[in-house]
Amino acid sequence: MPTTPGGSLSTATDINLLSSNSLFTDRVDRLQKQDFYRFSLSSSSSFNLHLDELSADADVQLVKDGNGNGIIDSGEVIKESRLGGTSAETIALPNLDFGTYYIQVYAYGGAETNYKLTVSATSNESIPISTSGGSSRWEKGTLRADIFTYQRNSQITFISGNGNVDFGSGKRDVLNLKDAGVFRNQVTFDWATASGGGVVANPGNKSRLFDEIRLNGGDGRRILFEGIEKIEFAGGVTYDLTQQVPDNNITPVVVPNDEAFNQQWNLHITGVHNAWRFTTGSADKVLIGIEDSGLGTDSNGNIHPDLRRTFFNGNNYLDESSSYSHGTLVQSTIAARGNNQQGIAGINWSSDSYMVDVLGGDNGDYDLASATQSIIDKAVSLGRRLVINFSLVGGSSKELQNIIASNQDVLFVFAAGNDNKDSISSPGSFAQSYSNVISVGSSWGLTDWYRNAKNPGDRAYYENWWGSNYASQADINAGLRPLTLMAPTEFIAGNAERNTSGTYNFNYDNKFNGTSASTPMVSGIASLVWSANPNLSASEIKAILAETAYDLGEQGYDQYYGYGFVNADAAVRTALALARG
Template identity: 50%
Template sequence: MPVDYAGNSLDKARKLDINSNAQSFTDRVDNLDLNDFYSFNLSSRSSFHLKLDGLKEDADVALIRDANNNGKFDKKEVLSASTRSGKQAESINEILGAGSYYIRVYPDGNAKTNYKLTVWATPFDDAISTIVSTSANLAINTTSVNTEVSVGSAIAPASPTNNTNIIAGTLRADTFNFQSGYAKTVYFGNGNVDYSTGKRDLLNLSQIASTSVTTNYADNSTGGVVYNAGNGNSLFDAITLSDGSQILFQGIETIQFQDKTVNLSVTPNDPLFNQQWDLHITGVNNAWRFTQGNNQVAIGIADTGLGANSNGIHPDLGSTTFVANNYFDESATYSHGTRVEGTIAAASNNGIGIAGINWNSRVEMIDVVGGDSGDYDLVQATQALINGAGDRKLVINLSLSGGSSPAFEQLVANNQGNVLFVIASGNQDQNTIASPASLAQTNNNVMAIGSSWGTQDWYGNAKTPGERISYAGWWGSNYGTGLTLIAPSEFIATSASRTDASATYEMGYYDHFNGTSASTAVVTGIASLVWSANPNLTAGQIKTILSETAYDLGAAGYDTVYGYGLVNASAAVGRAEALERGFA
């Protein structure tokens, strides 16, 4: 049995000195040790974060406030609790005022488990200097809020700090219960890996009739409110209550009023969309409200050729796809390029298969892999993709490693403004970014992409959504200096396969498209949506937006294991829309 470090009652709680640096504490709960209590004090309003993981069985965690704030805890209030099932990690993210608090860790039923408790809290004054390195969902910085614009009106100052309540969601389905008493309340939905189970990021206004409020839903023209919640202006949906207080929200899928339910996210009729957790966890179905891609943006893919048979390429690939050289690999038993292309731009809302991330932009495919007759090298392919894009903004997907050269690096350097390169970080589970993704260290138009799990791994083992993929003896997502973002891997994609190289391709769907190749395709699709929302941006600005709006994971702020965090399509498009309307 381990030493019982934590107190087992409120009066014996282990005292913590929490600051902006993440600290971890290990202990155990079981049927003989039902409560582990920790106490801490905050001297100023702070963004508080807690994570409970390393579980062998089910344990839960609660955050408790000293309601009278007298240090006696004679009136206790449970502010938040995390009670996920099984061995799933628990988390709490809250805005806390100055005062005294407890953390309670406890087993579910007769569970017996060790645990690791990680906590940190960032005072708002300290958060100002780290806005660029934090995500929209965790950089909850009300002191830096300085601009609010209701479209069509003049700029007005934001409400005072102590009248603003900002609440961040997780990567799961979250219910946001509205609490009155603030002039402004801001909610971030942040993606929802549980979407396929019918659960939604829900704004609960069930005590309020829809007829008693004024709604101003965001769109890609004049709707919504532009507001700065800590890392730049972004576009929000808005609800104004009868007392004049305001609710702003982003990434919320459903609103429950007293008299009706409003569904905001886009659900295409593709029958396999319900399985596309990679789109749900990254908020793509919320970003579709504003754009599904357009002809001002082009997508280039340098990969294998597309799989083809006597009927042509995969029937679920979009009509916007153009193949520059080879349709298929002469010696391969499956088409890697078909998986990549379908992830980015499968035909969508057509009642067939899956939905692509971008529904409308031009896609050009060039075969550079496999040594097939007619293959281009990476320099030839890149130049051809640039030429094919014409005056469109261009996102080039490189779900590959190797092939870099001084000539390729010069092409990257010469196209900083209008060409964004999204490149796989590599699958060797090493602390190094593979070439050419390593160019992200020195080029503003290059992004290096790593991989994360959803709720389970390849073998069905439960995982914490967003966790970096690492399998002993198989593959893992490379990490290290220059890593930009992570994105999902091991998800369903279009597939073209055959039993041997002499057979014709059979078209279908593969439910475990894995590696950093898959993650790169997700980020390419999302980047093309963000650019479609605002084609006036440069490639470097797209990289910055995707970085600033990512869902922070790992150590607070930028780190070399998760980069800036998990890509967040909804938040990124909201930021691009605000910039398009002229707000920096």
């Protein structure tokens, strides 16, 4: 396109380069010996410049304005091309960092010539970046509290804190900048929020939203991080991200005031407290269906006081079990009231639940197909996305399978089963056939039921009791994926125990176990991901949870751990990245 470029820095022509070529035609001669163009990049980009259609010798250089003062002599010459005669000049830089730059086109000696300048810059932050050697590096934490000591040997450093099972004991995932001699006044933050800020980048497994630290000084080094709870600078300055830090534009890691929150290692190890920075659920976009035993009620007909609003279908929510209310345990894991100064915090604080009693064979109980259809009808009437939790096995039918197949906009989450065998229990086995079905296995935290020390994330099993089912090697060899994800088991949840009068007393059970406990962990996290981006499909939610899971066992998908251990923070950040296009 025709343009009249500026002949000096102060009159440099501003140009936009992202995603498409910019074409400029002009002339350098005795009246104006040099032309200047100015552009800015907000992220690392692949930059290309081509100067041709010359009738005499002209050269070009790219300069970064290091001080933001528009004085080219104080900037850094990034690259120049000075071929003789009428040869075309080219500058190609695959990783040009963020900042403000000037392009200077100038005549050699007293030459006069027309020229065509073609320039483009495509952001690298929507494509994978190498994680070994070169200009980028990815440091991945464990499921425990980790310290990440920053090294200056990469242009871009990714830091992934993952979960932190030690959070309740006061230990944090720490980004250590002090040992690298980085002071607070030497960096600039770009904090990610649900509505803006941060940087969308791909560390190697999925593009998602990162918080960013830019090191000042002109070398363009950057740290993109997630799942971090504390930052330590040189000079004794520490940012505890569980508190309000001096940068007022950051939403800190959410630490609710529920009495037993520090005991909820199941939330800490899956990064739910980090994901809450972005969403605690959606009151009008997502519905959580639960097919279980119903809910226990007290002598006044009330459900557990730590549960939020629940939809019922007539009286088909009353738990008639003989001892304790399994449905109360399940629903409290997903949807206990958060930040209400009592009990525990559920994963989702805002989305409504819909409980249907399908267990026990009591009068009025629904079968799985009828219950599923009633929940779907409710979600349709409300205009909401729907996740349905099945902390159960058996009861599968062709009718249920047809409902799953014909409702691809619904996410179905099933327990893998507790038989400690290489077969995923039905209906969880539908996960190998349908992209809107997830099957969930169980992983330990720091100890088992008997307080024996365990490696966090390991598959839960006992020699003579129960164990999380896993996929058969034959299924793996056939390319099937019947086991999707792993999640915590044996954790605290709201309970209701039947008393001698036939009603229930409310309390908390600190050992809710089996894949029945793991399944609502994934359902609750899926509901957060959908709350962050309601435009996603059910199959996209499943894919995000799989791709962002913490890898366990053999590298990649394996028979004992599926795609790995669910990671709420990374999954929500991925949904937000997709929301930004």
